[in-house]
Amino acid sequence: MQARDAGQEHNTRLRWMVQLRWLAVAGIIGLGLYADRVLDFTIPVRWLVVLAVVVAGYNLVFRLLLRTDVLLGARQATLLAHAQIAADLVALTVLVHLTGGIENPFAAYYVFHMIIASIVMPRRAALAYATFACLLFGTVIALESQDLIHHVHLPLIAPPGLYRSHLIWPLFAVWASVLYGAIYLAGSVSARLRQRERELAQLTAELSEVAQGRQETLERLQDAQKLQLRYMRKVSHELRSPLAAAVTLIKVATDALGDKTPDKLQHMFQRAIARLNQGLDMVRDLLALSQSREAPLAEEVTTVDVAQLLEMVVDMEMERAQQKEINLLTDIARGLPPVEGQQEALAAALANLVSNAIRYSPTGSDVRIQASSAGQQVVIAITDHGQGIAEEDLPHIFDEFYRTSEAKQVAVEGTGLGLSIVKSVVDTHGGRIEVDSKPGRGSTFTIYLPTAPA
Template identity: 35%
Template sequence: MISLLAVEFGGVALPMAAILATVGLLLALNTAYTLRNRRVPAVDIRAELLVVKLQMVLDLLLLTVLLSFSGGIENPFHTIYIIHVLLAGLLFKGSEIRRMALLAGLLFTAEVLGEALGLVPHHHLSSGPEMSHDWRFVSSGLAAFWLVLVGCAYLSASIMRHNRTIKDELVVRQGQLVAADKAKIDFFRYVSHEVKTPVVTAQSAVEAVLAVAGADMAEKPRDLLRRTVERLRQATEIVQGLSDLTRGPLHQGQDVRDVNLNRIVAALLDGQQSLIESRGLRAEARLPAEDVLLRASETMVEKVLGNLISNAVRYNRDGGRLIVELRDLGDAVRVAVTDEGIGIRPEDLGRIFDEFYRTPEAKAASSLGTGLGLPIVKRFLEQMGGEIAVESEPGRGSTFTATLRRT
């Protein structure tokens, strides 16, 4: 039957119809498989691997049929078996790879031996001498094939095992980092919760005493109480900062709305106006004419921009420029806050987002500041899917750029 379909091709008689039918079936199966992958969402990884295995087995069977129609061991395309074994090495583990390599090897060996023994018709591929019955050629060809097959299976399995070990280790390390971060945040939450009430009550008490009896006090004790209030305000600010660090995710779900960034930047600068004037700063808001809106937690956005702007005021030099530039990038919004202040040394750039870290220059410039403002900025931005970048030159100033993506 097959010989009836044989077609003279380049001086060689091949069963082209059978070859085309097999190739067509191979293409149809692979197309169907690709379409299925696009349309059916992968839910169960084991089911997906089973489908892949089935497809590879069918591919190997059809490849064997195709080879038997096109020269068997004489056909150089028998190396395609190797590709399947490499693929199996990428997708499967140990015994699965060995099974797939064994199947590929046995199918090819059976086909080659079948032709050598005359059990399967041989379709001579070239116009040269027929090799399929030459036992030296057949045995050396099969030996080379098995050597490459086993070598590829072993190498791909080793490489993938090594990769999986690294990946597993990374997953464990990432888990440890997440757990450590959670423990830190839980600790901050505990501290802020437990310390806040006594601190704010003490602050309220001293303020009440000053308000009610301050005028009748001698100057020294009154001054002492005023300084006590300032210290307690600092403590409250630290507790408030810790509290902010721990509650970002709570904001995310609760006050999400279309936030008008033009309005927020203007209001924040307005809130700093008395400080800006007292320091002689030249503040400039570069805002687009059209209001920039962003769907986000208003509290978090206000906190991020508020911290950046108050830092730019606090660490600026007297008479320095303060520029807040708002840009709408379409899929994101960018706010750059630039000052001409103390700047940050390169070696400190990696630490300014650590909780409680303040650079020596920042400490010298201002006794205020908790070391929590920038960590809050970074954490809130990350929670909103944004990021913070900083460029700085010691003694010349800094630019902090917050990017918020529209989701």
């Protein structure tokens, strides 16, 4: 992939050179005619046109070699770059010779070729081209100074005898220093750019490797989590099955015996059932607790409508409330923002709080369920007018297996895991839970849940 990108980058640069060359062809003809017709220089326009045609010709060849749908190999691309620059230097030298040699200000155009060479080639190759250009230009001005080849004079730009004087060599030296200077500067800049590109490419590759590694780890973790969940469900099933079977057997047996069972025996059967139920509740709560501590699996997370959730919870607890003639009062703000999470875990947690409130409230009292939003949070408060929680118990009520002595009096059965599960569910949803309680006056449990990202 990377090699391919580099190759494409190469091709783009080579095509860019071809496009520039069309401009050069137009420039040769345009400026030649302008110099000849308007500026009245005596320029061999015919040869200039021949030169333009030659340049256009080899440019066409390059253009065909660089068709967009063909990707050149690195070797081919390098060769093509060399061929283009070498041909251009020769063409430029011919052009300069035809238009005044040392007198022609366009001799400065060699600098452009040096810059291009510095961009597309390593520094050593660019330096070789500078030397090649010096050789070409030097040969031309040397041959012209000896009248071995024709010299085109540009009146007013240079004195008539300049091209034959010893001054051409200091001028040549200045010109050559410009070329080498340009190579040095452009080469430094593009070398640094190339270095950055390489670093960037490497960094990108490393990053994607890291990202992939993390993705794989995440997937493995999720798989492990699913496996564990399945295992826990199975263990829970295996533990509950015998207990549930025993309860059913005892119930059916006592029902079959009916009134013939002595009261004392009947009581013992009831105790047996109660104890077995305790075991069943314990297994259920331990499973719920261990599940609530895991980060929820991605596929189980949905956007949860809090109002709907609370409606469901009220439905779930209505029967229990009616048995104690407790009014479940709801006060749910309109247009509550949704939260994100596992709907069933949240419902179970809220139901747990509501059922606690019902259980520890006096008959005929109110249990209030309020929901509102504050900033980026949804606030759910459940208030009862029960016996409240003693101050020394408050720091421990979310601890596993902790039950206050008042709670034990009200309900003998109970695993002491309910509030631990609630807190754990709230925690894994990025929220928090607070409790405010006054002994004898009641308690308020408040849950803060972050709203779902928009």
